[in-house]
Amino acid sequence: xxxxxxxxxxxxxxxxxxxxxxxxxxxxxxxRLTDLHIAIDEVCSRILATSSPRASRLEVTxxxxxxxxxxxxxxxxxxxxxxxxxxxxxKAILDSVTEHMHVGVRDGVSVATFRIPRG
Amino acid sequence: xxxxxxxxERHPQLPKPEVKRxxxxxxxxxxPEIRATLIESHLGLVEYxxxxxxxxxxxxxxxxxxxxxxxVKAVDRFDxxxxxxxxxxxxxxxVGELKRHFRDKxxxxxxxRRLQELNLRLGGVISQLSQDLQRSPTVAEIALxxxxxxxxxxxxxxxxxxxxxxxxxxxxxxxxxxxxxQIGSEDEALEALEDRISVGPLLRQLPxxxxxxxxxxxxxxxxxxxxxxxxxxxxxxxxxxLAKTLATLRSxxxxxxxxxx
Numbered sequence: 001x002x003x004x005x006x007x008x009x010x011x012x013x014x015x016x017x018x019x020x021x022x023x024x025x026x027x028x029x030x031x032r033l034t035d036l037h038i039a040i041d042e043v044c045s046r047i048l049a050t051s052s053p054r055a056s057r058l059e060v061t062x063x064x065x066x067x068x069x070x071x072x073x074x075x076x077x078x079x080x081x082x083x084x085x086x087x088x089x090x091k092a093i094l095d096s097v098t099e100h101m102h103v104g105v106r107d108g109v110s111v112a113t114f115r116i117p118r119g
Numbered sequence: 120x121x122x123x124x125x126x127x128e129r130h131p132q133l134p135k136p137e138v139k140r141x142x143x144x145x146x147x148x149x150x151p152e153i154r155a156t157l158i159e160s161h162l163g164l165v166e167y168x169x170x171x172x173x174x175x176x177x178x179x180x181x182x183x184x185x186x187x188x189x190x191v192k193a194v195d196r197f198d199x200x201x202x203x204x205x206x207x208x209x210x211x212x213x214v215g216e217l218k219r220h221f222r223d224k225x226x227x228x229x230x231x232r233r234l235q236e237l238n239l240r241l242g243g244v245i246s247q248l249s250q251d252l253q254r255s256p257t258v259a260e261i262a263l264x265x266x267x268x269x270x271x272x273x274x275x276x277x278x279x280x281x282x283x284x285x286x287x288x289x290x291x292x293x294x295x296x297x298x299x300x301q302i303g304s305e306d307e308a309l310e311a312l313e314d315r316i317s318v319g320p321l322l323r324q325l326p327x328x329x330x331x332x333x334x335x336x337x338x339x340x341x342x343x344x345x346x347x348x349x350x351x352x353x354x355x356x357x358x359x360x361l362a363k364t365l366a367t368l369r370s371x372x373x374x375x376x377x378x379x380x
Contacts, residue, residue, distance in 0.1 A: 020273055020276075020277065021273065023258075024259070024269055027257045027259060028257065029254065029255035029257050030343075030354065030355075031255035031344060031354070032255070033258065034361070038361070038365060041365070041366070041369070042365070045369055087372075089368075092337050092338065093337055096336060096337045119254070119255070119257070
């Protein structure tokens with residue numbers, strides 16, 4: 001399932017609401033639900049903060065998997081290199097709350113991918 | 120009424136060395152005039168930060184007043200011996216004051232009473248279930264135990280994050296006006312804000328419990344349930360505090376990054 005929203009922090013709430021609903025369907029634990037929120041906030045805010053020129057749309061794809069959920073998030077504008085995209089601080093947070101955190105380039109645009117286990 | 124004259128023209132920023140000198144003098148002799156000068160010369164920063172929270176149902180004038188309280192607190196607490204510029208030190212304090220204002224006022228306005236009540240109840244329910252199950256409960260389990268639907272539980276849990284949403288919202292100045300654009304790159308007020316800061320100084324300004332919590336969660340890898348147990352507070356409280364603290368840090372760090380772009 002993919003949602004496309006205007007690239008504003010206000011609309012990140014929609015991403016979080018969608019993720020919450022899907023996570024409930026997958027029987028995520030409360031701890032993991034909170035981790036999911038933290039990861040979405042962090043990744044989306046990094047995309048918004050590092051897009052150059054500023055992204056106008058944000059695209060987030062949720063893939064329901066056995067035992068968890070995979071999330072791909074991207075803006076429609078190139079972001080800086082992987083290292084710059086994830087500051088040491090962001091990396092520490094995301095490494096703690098996600099599995100398989102990865103920032104790669106697809107169609108000239110960087111994509112942040114991560115997985116959150118169900119419990 | 121808010122003036123249309125740009126804030127940096129109404130409140131000219133003092134050069135950094137002069138700010139430092141005045142703080143040193145203020146700490147030596149408690150001169151109210153110096154204090155007033157320092158406060159007035161940073162009202163541009165106050166207005167800039169208050170504007171980041173505008174358009175969310177609170178009049179800008181009220182936000183400026185609230186932010187000014189944060190500035191006064193920062194002026195009174197700042198230690199000129201620290202290796203940090205005053206504007207860098209003051210920003211989290213001012214933003215914290217604005218967020219507290221939204222949290223205190225926003226809750227009653229935005230969240231229906233039934234959700235507030237359910238949210239309060241959920242804290243106990245989640246703690247009890249975590250204890251009984253020896254793991255974090257699922258939404259379905261929370262709904263069953265709290266005699267509410269899963270949708271209601273999700274709504275109530277979401278309402279607890281309204282505060283962090285506001286914080287996140289404030290972070291990116293979606294209006295598209297960076298501080299650079301608002302006042303021009305040559306302005307002295309901008310110069311005062313351009314210090315490159317790491318997360319370190321911001322972490323040091325957090326209350327000890329919040330700092331400890333971040334350390335436990337992100338550096339020691341403890342789960343929220345484990346942290347709740349260690350600190351003797353509910354898991355929901357841990358979740359809320361973590362979200363709030365991260366949003367504050369994110370907002371402050373991104374504010375700094377944007378000023379650099």
